Amino acid sequence: MTINPDQPISFSPMHRLQWEEAQQKFVILYPEGMVELNQSSAEILQLCDGSRLLGQIVADLEAKFATAGLTNDITNFLNVALQNGWIRQA
Amino acid sequence: MAGSDKLNITPPRWLLAELSYKCPLQCPYCSNPLDYAKYPHELSTDDWKRVLSQARRMGAVQLGFSGGEPLTRQDLSELVRYARELGYYSNLITSGYGLTEERIIELKQAGLDHIQVSIQASTQELNDHLAGTTTYQHKQEVAKLVKKHGYPMVLCVVIHRQNIHQMPQILEMAENLGADYLELANTQYYGWAHLNRDALLPTREQFEKAEKIAQAFKEKVAGKMKIYYVVPDFHEDRPKACMNGWGTTFLTIAPDGTALPCHSARELPGLDCPNVNDFSIEQIWNESKAFNFFRGTDWMQEPCRSCDEKHKDFGGCRCQAYLFNNDMYSTDPVCSKSPERHRIDAAIASAREASLAETEKPLVFRNSKNSKQLF
Numbered sequence: 034m035t036i037n038p039d040q041p042i043s044f045s046p047m048h049r050l051q052w053e054e055a056q057q058k059f060v061i062l063y064p065e066g067m068v069e070l071n072q073s074s075a076e077i078l079q080l081c082d083g084s085r086l087l088g089q090i091v092a093d094l095e096a097k098f099a100t101a102g103l104t105n106d107i108t109n110f111l112n113v114a115l116q117n118g119w120i121r122q123a
Numbered sequence: 124m125a126g127s128d129k130l131n132i133t134p135p136r137w138l139l140a141e142l143s144y145k146c147p148l149q150c151p152y153c154s155n156p157l158d159y160a161k162y163p164h165e166l167s168t169d170d171w172k173r174v175l176s177q178a179r180r181m182g183a184v185q186l187g188f189s190g191g192e193p194l195t196r197q198d199l200s201e202l203v204r205y206a207r208e209l210g211y212y213s214n215l216i217t218s219g220y221g222l223t224e225e226r227i228i229e230l231k232q233a234g235l236d237h238i239q240v241s242i243q244a245s246t247q248e249l250n251d252h253l254a255g256t257t258t259y260q261h262k263q264e265v266a267k268l269v270k271k272h273g274y275p276m277v278l279c280v281v282i283h284r285q286n287i288h289q290m291p292q293i294l295e296m297a298e299n300l301g302a303d304y305l306e307l308a309n310t311q312y313y314g315w316a317h318l319n320r321d322a323l324l325p326t327r328e329q330f331e332k333a334e335k336i337a338q339a340f341k342e343k344v345a346g347k348m349k350i351y352y353v354v355p356d357f358h359e360d361r362p363k364a365c366m367n368g369w370g371t372t373f374l375t376i377a378p379d380g381t382a383l384p385c386h387s388a389r390e391l392p393g394l395d396c397p398n399v400n401d402f403s404i405e406q407i408w409n410e411s412k413a414f415n416f417f418r419g420t421d422w423m424q425e426p427c428r429s430c431d432e433k434h435k436d437f438g439g440c441r442c443q444a445y446l447f448n449n450d451m452y453s454t455d456p457v458c459s460k461s462p463e464r465h466r467i468d469a470a471i472a473s474a475r476e477a478s479l480a481e482t483e484k485p486l487v488f489r490n491s492k493n494s495k496q497l498f
């Protein structure tokens with residue numbers, strides 16, 4: 034299972050992405066579990082709202098952090114996220 | 124209350140709210156204390172709201188509504204709604220008894236995140252026998268409705284000698300019902316399960332066979348269904364890292380408001396488990412005697428004290444040490460390094476003998492009559 038660049042990416046309705054004040058970080062919640070996210074992972078996942086393709090997520094984040102060359106890192110992370118069921122495509 | 128400033132206390136992450144000991148089922152492996160009938164008092168709605176707020180402020184985020192049967196509380200939806208507003212991820216741990224489609228919808232609207240339905244076996248006959256109630260058909264219905272209304276569906280089957288031979292059928296049932304998560308919980312021998320151990324503990328051969336089947340199934344459904352396999356530690360040579368370490372992660376509140384570091388802690392002597400009506404969650408978590416009792420490693424005896432695995436399993440389960448060795452500070456007898464390991468082996472042998480006996484000892488079902496008779 035890998036990301037299809039031609040399909041928008043949305044966050045899984047079976048999981049919840051949420052900011053945790055006590056931990057000062059974003060977490061993913063699901064039955065019997067919780068994953069703590071680092072800042073970059075959280076930035077990426079917040080853009081998985083069903084309206085963007087992979088390329089747009091990369092472009093948005095490169096613009097936001099005034100940098101380039103994020104394609105590989107973001108694609109790798111999203112593949113992991115897809116395999117874990119955190120995100121889905123159509 | 125004893126203070127503890129040398130330990131680095133982590134805040135609670137999981138809150139288990141045991142709303143009521145009332146339950147229409149009578150599972151002979153129920154983890155509720157044997158003397159639950161002694162504690163009929165239940166916290167009020169406002170008490171529970173206060174508990175939820177205080178624990179959330181400290182950082183608790185995973186919330187389980189359990190019991191007994193949490194559906195027996197009329198204020199369940201109100202508590203679910205309140206929990207959602209606070210940002211909890213909430214789970215209803217239910218037998219499914221009394222769960223109608225209407226209530227499933229109402230709970231969803233209130234913000235419930237998932238429902239964990241327990242089924243006792245893969246056949247009506249065995250399910251209804253173990254539950255002590257006619258529930259099989261209804262449970263199947265409930266499982267389908269949970270799915271229909273967009274909840275992640277978590278199916279829980281407690282495994283023991285009376286149903287372990289059904290492992291292939293149980294897996295098939297989970298697949299047919301479209302479970303997203305399947306919890307195969309090998310019985311943990313506390314409470315009623317401890318009492319019925321001779322009739323419940325599988326033999327090593329049964330356990331190994333069932334595990335192999337479950338393992339193969341896990342690979343087959345990878346990506347579709349997630350399997351949580353709770354090991355039966357009797358057949359292992361290291362104990363479980365009980366509660367992820369005492370007072371590090373889990374907070375259980377019993378129906379009467381007693382705060383417990385693990386759900387069996389009530390049976391340990393001299394802990395003086397505090398009540399939420401007398402102290403705040405913060406005081407209970409940080410300062411109470413009970414929650415500090417087995418924090419860290421200073422309390423350990425040999426062989427744990429000088430063992431290089433003590434940060435991995437924290438010396439195992441205190442309740443198991445107490446039940447078997449009558450010494451809650453001792454090494455969990457499951458550990459092969461424990462001088463008391465023979466007690467576990469004797470329990471396994473005794474259960475095997477019982478399984479071969481012509482007439483098996485009858486199961487003692489979990490109900491108020493038996494609870495009162497036992498004490």
Ligand code: SF4
Pocket residue numbers: 146147148149150152153154155190191192217218489
């Ligand atoms: S284990 Fe069975 S008897 Fe005990 S609370 Fe759950 S459903 Fe009720």
Ligand code: SF4
Pocket residue numbers: 361362426427428430431432433434436437438439454455458459460461
């Ligand atoms: S001796 Fe104690 S710490 Fe070492 S493995 Fe056994 S239970 Fe764990």
